[in-house]
Amino acid sequence: MPAPIQSPLERRYARLGLLLIAPxxxxxxxxxxxxxxxxxxxxxxxxxxxxxxxxxxxxxxxRELLASGVFWKALWNTLIWTAGxxxxxxxxxxxxxxxxxxxxxxxxxxxxxxxxxxxxxxxxAVLVWKWVFNDLYGILNHLLMRxxxxxxxxxYLGSMPNAMISVILVGAWKYFPFVVIAVLARLQTIPxxxxxxxxxxxxxxxxxxxxxxxxxxxDVLVVIIMLRAIWDFKEFDLIWxxxxxxxxxxxxxxxxxxxxxxxxxxxxxxxxAWAVSMMAILLVFMIVYIRRTREKETA
Amino acid sequence: xxxxxxxxxxxxxxxMLAGLAAGTALSALPRRAHAQDVTLRWWSPQGAPAxxxxxxxxxxAFEALNPGIKVVFExxxxxxxxxxxxxxxxxxxxxxxxxxxxxFSVQTYYSxxxxxxxxxxxxxxxxxxxxxxxxxxxxxxxxxxxGTGIGNTAANMLWLRRDLMEAAGVAAAPKTWDELRxxxxxxxxxxxxxxxxxxxxxxxxxxxxxGFIHGAGGQVFTPDxxxxxxxxxxxxxxxxxxxxxxLCPPGAxxxxxxxxxxxxxxxxxxxxxxxGRVLANVVAQNPGIADHVTCTTYPTISADVAPWTFNDxxxxxxxAQSKNKDAAKAFAAFLFDPEGYIKQLHAAPGHVLPVxxxxxxxxxxxxNDIIKKYPAEVDLMSGxxxxxxxxxxxxxxxxxxxxxxxxIASNAIADLVQRVVLNGDDVNxxxxxxxxxxxxxxxx
Numbered sequence: 030m031p032a033p034i035q036s037p038l039e040r041r042y043a044r045l046g047l048l049l050i051a052p053x054x055x056x057x058x059x060x061x062x063x064x065x066x067x068x069x070x071x072x073x074x075x076x077x078x079x080x081x082x083x084x085x086x087x088x089x090x091x092r093e094l095l096a097s098g099v100f101w102k103a104l105w106n107t108l109i110w111t112a113g114x115x116x117x118x119x120x121x122x123x124x125x126x127x128x129x130x131x132x133x134x135x136x137x138x139x140x141x142x143x144x145x146x147x148x149x150x151x152x153x154a155v156l157v158w159k160w161v162f163n164d165l166y167g168i169l170n171h172l173l174m175r176x177x178x179x180x181x182x183x184x185y186l187g188s189m190p191n192a193m194i195s196v197i198l199v200g201a202w203k204y205f206p207f208v209v210i211a212v213l214a215r216l217q218t219i220p221x222x223x224x225x226x227x228x229x230x231x232x233x234x235x236x237x238x239x240x241x242x243x244x245x246x247x248d249v250l251v252v253i254i255m256l257r258a259i260w261d262f263k264e265f266d267l268i269w270x271x272x273x274x275x276x277x278x279x280x281x282x283x284x285x286x287x288x289x290x291x292x293x294x295x296x297x298x299x300x301x302a303w304a305v306s307m308m309a310i311l312l313v314f315m316i317v318y319i320r321r322t323r324e325k326e327t328a
Numbered sequence: 329x330x331x332x333x334x335x336x337x338x339x340x341x342x343x344m345l346a347g348l349a350a351g352t353a354l355s356a357l358p359r360r361a362h363a364q365d366v367t368l369r370w371w372s373p374q375g376a377p378a379x380x381x382x383x384x385x386x387x388x389a390f391e392a393l394n395p396g397i398k399v400v401f402e403x404x405x406x407x408x409x410x411x412x413x414x415x416x417x418x419x420x421x422x423x424x425x426x427x428x429x430x431x432f433s434v435q436t437y438y439s440x441x442x443x444x445x446x447x448x449x450x451x452x453x454x455x456x457x458x459x460x461x462x463x464x465x466x467x468x469x470x471x472x473x474x475g476t477g478i479g480n481t482a483a484n485m486l487w488l489r490r491d492l493m494e495a496a497g498v499a500a501a502p503k504t505w506d507e508l509r510x511x512x513x514x515x516x517x518x519x520x521x522x523x524x525x526x527x528x529x530x531x532x533x534x535x536x537x538x539g540f541i542h543g544a545g546g547q548v549f550t551p552d553x554x555x556x557x558x559x560x561x562x563x564x565x566x567x568x569x570x571x572x573x574x575l576c577p578p579g580a581x582x583x584x585x586x587x588x589x590x591x592x593x594x595x596x597x598x599x600x601x602x603x604g605r606v607l608a609n610v611v612a613q614n615p616g617i618a619d620h621v622t623c624t625t626y627p628t629i630s631a632d633v634a635p636w637t638f639n640d641x642x643x644x645x646x647x648a649q650s651k652n653k654d655a656a657k658a659f660a661a662f663l664f665d666p667e668g669y670i671k672q673l674h675a676a677p678g679h680v681l682p683v684x685x686x687x688x689x690x691x692x693x694x695x696n697d698i699i700k701k702y703p704a705e706v707d708l709m710s711g712x713x714x715x716x717x718x719x720x721x722x723x724x725x726x727x728x729x730x731x732x733x734x735x736i737a738s739n740a741i742a743d744l745v746q747r748v749v750l751n752g753d754d755v756n757x758x759x760x761x762x763x764x765x766x767x768x769x770x771x772x
Contacts, residue, residue, distance in 0.1 A: 079417035080440050164579030165596045187528065187581020188750065275529030276581055277746035292411030293737040294769070297418070 068308075072301035078291055083298065090302035099278070099286065100306070107282040110197060110268065111261045117201035118257060119250070122208020127242075129209065130216045140213070147206035155270040158199050162186055189279045192272050196280055200267055204260075208253055215249040216242070255318035262311060283307045366652050368399045368659055371412075371423040374642070375403035378608070378675040386668035390659055397655050406585055407530055409433075410737045417442050422647040424656040427478050427663070428680075430640035431465045432720025432732035437645070438474035439730035444646040444653055445472040452661040457684045459714060465641045465721045467728070475645035478663065479673065479680030480713035484539045484626050484638040487592055487600030491620040492520070496598075501624040505543070505568045508599075508627045512575040515598035522575030523599045524591035526583040527749055533583075533742035534735075535638060536601060538719055540565040542636035543628040548741075548766070551725040555770065557741075558763040563755055564629060570749045581750060601626065604678025604709050607698050623705050625712050639716025642680060666690060678706045681713055731770050740765040 035043070072090055074083040094100050129140050146154065161169050162185035170182040185195045219242065227237045265284035268274070274281030274289070283303065291300035370383075380401065387399040402423065404412050409429060416422045417437075437443045450463060450473055462480075466473045486508070488501055496514035512522025526533045538548055546561025573580075577591060585602070592600025593609045595617055600606055611618050625635035644663065646656045663669060664684065670693045673680055677698035682688045688710075693699075699706050717723055720732035735741070744762040747753040 077440070078414045079437070079442055081418055162579075164577050165591065165594070182578050184578035184581055187579055272582070273529050275746060276527075276750050277529065277743060288411070289739075292414045293734075293739070295414055295734060296772075 065308075068301050069305055071298055072305045074298040076297035076301075078295040078297045081297070086298065090299050091306070094299070094302050094306060100303075102278060103281050103283050103286045104310070106193075106278075106280060107262060107284075109193060110200070110264070110280070110282055111258060113193070113197035114200035114204070115254065115257055115261055117197065118205040118208050119254065121201060121205040122253075123212055123246070123250075125205065126209045126212035126216055127238075129213055143209055144206045146203050149203075151203070151266045152270065154199070154203055155267060158195075159186070159271065162195060186272050187276050189276060192276060192280050196268055196271050199271060200261065200264065203267060204257065207257065211249055211253050212246060215246055219245045251321050252318075255314060255321065259311060259314050259318070262314065263307070283310075366397045366655050368397060368425060368652055368656055369423040370399055370401050370425045370427065370659070371404050371409070372401070372427040373404050373406045373409050374428040374676070374680070375401075376605075376676065379672065382668070382671040382675040385671050386663060386665075389665070389668055390662045393662075394655070394658070397659075399659060406532075410733065413437070417647070417649070420649055422649045424650040424652050425644065425646055425660055427644045428642040429645070430718060430720070430733075431475070431477070431643055432640075432718055432729065432736070434466065434475045434643045434645050435468065435720050435728055435730040436733035437647075438468050442648055443474050444648045444650070444657075446475050446645060446660075447473050449644075449646075449657050449660050450476050452657075453664045453684070454686075457686050459683060459685060462683045462714075465718075465728075466643065469728070475643040477641050477683040478644045479642045479683055480710070480716070481603045481639055481642055481680060482625075482637050482709040482713040482716060483603045483640055484536060484601055485603065485606075485623040485709060485712065486626045487602060487606050487621065487623050489515075489595075489598055489617060489620050490622060491617070492598045501622075502627045503624075503631060504627050505629050509568070509571060509575070512572070512599060516575055520595065521577045521591070521597045523572060523601065524580060524583060524588040524597045525569065525572055525576050525601060526588055527573065527576070527581045527745060528583050529739055529742050529746060530584045531736050531739070531742070532585050532588065533745050534739065535640075535719070537565065537569065537741055537745050539626060539636055539638045540569055542717075542722070543626065543633060544568075545629065545633045547722055548719060548735075549722060549726065549729060551723070551727060553727050553729055553770065555763050555767045557766060558759045561629075562759060566745070566748045566755060566759075568629070569745060573749055581746075604681070604706065605676050607678045607702050607705065608676060611698060611701070618701075621702075623708065625708070635712070637712040637716035638718055639713045640718055641716075641721075666692070678702065678709055681706075681710050734769050735766055738765060738769055740769070 073085065073087055075086045075090070076083040125143060129136060129143065133139065161167050164170060164182040164184060167182070167185075169185070170179070173179045174182065183191065185191050223241050223245075224237060227241050232240060263284055264282070265288065268280055268282055269285055269288065272280045274285045284307070287300050287303045287307065290296050290303055370387075372383075375383075380403075383401050387401065390399060391397060410433065413422075413426070413433075434443065446466070450458075453476070455463075458476075463473055463476055466475045466477070468474050486501070492515045493499075493501075493511065496511070496517075498511045498514055502508035502511045508523075516522040526536055541548060541557070541562050544561035544564040546556070546559045546565065548555070548557045550556045577583075577596060579587070580591075583591070588600070589602050589605060589609065591597045592602065593606060593614055595614055606621065606623070610621050625637060628635055644660050646653060646660060650656050663672070664687075666687060669682070669684075669687060670690065673682055673687070673693065674696050677696050682693065687693050718732070719736060720729045722729070729735075740762050743765075744758050747758040747761075748755055
């Protein structure tokens with residue numbers, strides 16, 4: 030079948046359309062495609078960071094990376110960290126949002142203060158927590174020893190599993206306000222008649238939470254979990270500043286290895302290979318996230 | 329009445345004259361880069377408040393002599409300078425002058441063509457004024473110098489509290505590891521721990537443990553730079569280091585230089601392992617113990633093995649990518665101008681020790697409360713530092729190791745310590761992995 034002939038007006042509109050979309054495409058290429066292709070290209074070279082001298086090695090960086098136990102250990106650490114801190118963020122976030130949704134005194138002030146950990150700089154937050162955890166002068170050990178709960182200070186950041194638990198706790202404290210904000214916004218839009226109907230049916234507070242609140246929060250929680258999972262997966266500064274990946278690589282996550290490869294071992298090409306591998310894993314999260322949002326749009 | 333001529337920026341006449349003298353001495357250097365509106369960026373990991381004050385004085389004096397040149401001081405850190413400089417070199421946004429980095433890092437950078445030869449600055453300062461061999465550690469394979477020392481540091485001195493020793497019945501400073509462990513066991517009571525040895529995943533653990541390997545009579549590399557860490561001496565050092573864990577605070581698993589220093593200065597540990605900064609910090613922060621503090625070289629496995637002092641040979645160097653090399657060279661030489669240099673040394677008395685004979689003999693340098701209060705300790709540290717070594721220069725028989733900086737930055741040695749001491753991993757396996765990792769870095 031011959032293609033329909035476009036009128037001059039249609040052709041002009043088509044050109045105008047291309048012209049209008051061009052800036053967006055150019056910006057997209059500059060900030061997304063170019064860095065992405067650069068990283069993949071870089072990962073095929075052995076590059077000495079300070080001088081950027083390079084030699085082609087093909088896929089050898091990937092072979093070396095996948096053959097080393099370090100990659101799988103770092104991936105495992107990343108998954109533990111992500112799953113641990115995300116679970117706590119969600120539980121704490123929903124709990125706090127439910128509290129702040131009630132008619133309590135100073136509700137407005139409390140809603141503002143709850144955002145404090147999320148807004149504070151990570152460096153400052155880590156310094157504060159390091160003092161809290163300090164073995165000799167930390168308030169936590171001091172209180173536990175004064176309370177007669179422990180005889181000797183606990184090493185929170187230098188031994189396992191304490192280090193991973195501490196990092197997960199600090200991460201949860203830092204990022205749970207994001208969950209609070211999103212869940213609280215959704216809570217305020219749940220129709221009150223749903224709760225009234227549940228009450229008439231004899232549902233208590235717990236039943237109302239599981240049968241009314243949670244189903245209503247489902248959509249927003251899916252989005253929150255996807256976003257936070259991606260962000261937590263690539264978290265660097267908080268873990269690096271708290272433990273540096275130690276003790277003995279026990280909290281060394283993928284982003285820390287990327288940093289170490291690039292700037293401590295001066296192997297920028299290998300660091301790019303790590304980063305690209307990380308991106309491939311993150312892609313799985315992205316696909317789930319995109320599918321979910323598409324489903325929402327078509328629903 | 330005595331007239332005192334002062335200049336608008338607060339400089340004294342004496343400092344101006346000294347500056348002029350230094351300016352004359354610098355005439356051998358390339359003329360300053362017609363330096364209108366030049367800004368020099370100066371990086372250093374040594375940025376304690378008192379030191380920053382001394383730097384301010386030196387900067388003001390230099391700027392007064394060189395209108396149009398501005399110097400901006402930026403602090404880096406002992407743990408952070410390697411990544412920061414790697415990024416700076418890669419981007420071309422380098423500082424114009426870097427001070428107080430260990431000599432082995434400077435050699436690494438020079439071997440990769442990242443650093444400007446420093447011979448003309450050394451000549452401007454006065455090559456004859458240096459202590460004999462003071463610049464050997466900066467000599468490169470091409471016969472030039474990649475930098476110079478801005479001071480000496482005896483970084484692994486054993487710090488002791490005489491009051492605690494006396495109370496615990498420890499008659500003399502320990503000379504061997506067995507004596508040290510026994511002394512720490514005797515002094516560990518009433519909430520005070522024996523020692524603040526580092527077990528963290530950081531450079532301090534690596535650098536300090538290298539001292540223990542040498543303290544057992546071992547070495548990390550042979551003189552021709554073959555990896556030699558997998559040895560019985562390293563095993564002995566690991567065994568001793570592990571036995572000391574119960575005598576260190578629980579948080580020593582995360583200790584670096586700052587935490588280790590604070591543990592001793594605050595009185596939380598009976599012994600310390602650090603450089604001369606302990607003296608100033610004790611006097612300022614814990615004067616109650618100031619009269620009881622002393623130091624000695626760190627014990628070794630037996631009296632047959634001589635102490636091995638870790639001197640990082642704090643350096644001065646100029647990145648090759650600096651756009652203001654002439655001005656940077658002039659400023660580098662000016663840092664050794666007596667008035668400013670002495671102020672800088674006095675900012676951490678006993679910590680950074682002078683490399684110039686004329687400075688050590690200068691009454692103004694000796695006229696310092698800390699140096700006068702602890703003359704024996706400062707003398708001991710000066711001697712120990714002068715005969716000190718580091719991974720880039722393990723002994724006078726060793727070739728210069730320009731990969732030492734990367735070995736330290738890789739944390740391979742700290743990881744060895746953590747695996748054996750904290751995780752209880754098999755020593756042979758951990759040592760084998762460590763040797764392989766170091767070998768890979770050497771061959772990369």
